[in-house]
Amino acid sequence: MAKLKVGVLISGRGSNLAALIEAAGAADYPAEITCVVSNKADAPGLGIAAAAGIPTTLVSHRDHPDRESFDRAVSTELERHGVGLVVLAGFMRIFSPWFPARWADRLINIHPSLLPAFKGMHVQRQALDAGVRVSGCTAHLVTPDLDSGPIIAQAAVPVLAGDTEESLSARILRQEHRLYPLVVRWFAEGRVNISGGKVMVQGIACDATLLFSPQP
Numbered sequence: 001m002a003k004l005k006v007g008v009l010i011s012g013r014g015s016n017l018a019a020l021i022e023a024a025g026a027a028d029y030p031a032e033i034t035c036v037v038s039n040k041a042d043a044p045g046l047g048i049a050a051a052a053g054i055p056t057t058l059v060s061h062r063d064h065p066d067r068e069s070f071d072r073a074v075s076t077e078l079e080r081h082g083v084g085l086v087v088l089a090g091f092m093r094i095f096s097p098w099f100p101a102r103w104a105d106r107l108i109n110i111h112p113s114l115l116p117a118f119k120g121m122h123v124q125r126q127a128l129d130a131g132v133r134v135s136g137c138t139a140h141l142v143t144p145d146l147d148s149g150p151i152i153a154q155a156a157v158p159v160l161a162g163d164t165e166e167s168l169s170a171r172i173l174r175q176e177h178r179l180y181p182l183v184v185r186w187f188a189e190g191r192v193n194i195s196g197g198k199v200m201v202q203g204i205a206c207d208a209t210l211l212f213s214p215q216p
């Protein structure tokens with residue numbers, strides 16, 4: 001069967017991109033990354049993609065007069081590579097409403113908290129400040145409202161006494177790297193059904209979508 005073509009949008013480090021590239025390296029993985037688009041010329045993730053032989057494109061928001069024209073330029077790149085699923089991996093640009101409408105139900109993000117708790121920036125700091133005992137990451141569909149689209153899957157980690165923003169971020173990130181390739185696999189296998197603003201993952205037991213970290 002033809003593999004699902006995935007376009008990954010990045011702005012920075014690219015560790016989730018690296019996890020996806022590693023997963024897609026397995027012969028039986030049902031998705032392939034056909035392009036990586038960055039809005040930042042100095043995103044280290046661009047080097048990760050290039051080293052894996054994946055075509056990269058820089059689309060700078062500075063070259064576009066408004067959000068929608070930037071979004072349309074990104075979209076043209078994705079279309080050029082035949083993309084069927086758009087994966088945000090540390091992409092730090094807010095879209096105009098046009099982009100999530102264009103890619104409705106085929107646009108996903110990973111966020112380092114258990115949504116709907118802690119939206120926006122510095123969410124691990126927000127989690128520590130709130131004193132929660134459990135945090136984690138959420139893979140969700142992207143809608144025009146920031147960090148508010150239907151939840152696909154979550155992975156939870158404990159928050160430990162003495163945690164810093166860095167230690168909690170690192171613990172969550174390890175789960176992001178497990179969860180995101182799994183979620184992309186579900187899309188490629190046609191398991192993800194979206195109805196009434198809710199996501200059902202067929203053939204996956206409900207509790208299997210909440211993956212507790214085996215280690216702190």
Ligand code: GRF
Nearest residue numbers: 013014015016090110111112
């Ligand atoms: C991750 O923490 C992700 O949850 C958030 O941005 C960060 C991206 O990290 N959306 P990386 O670029 O994938 O290393």
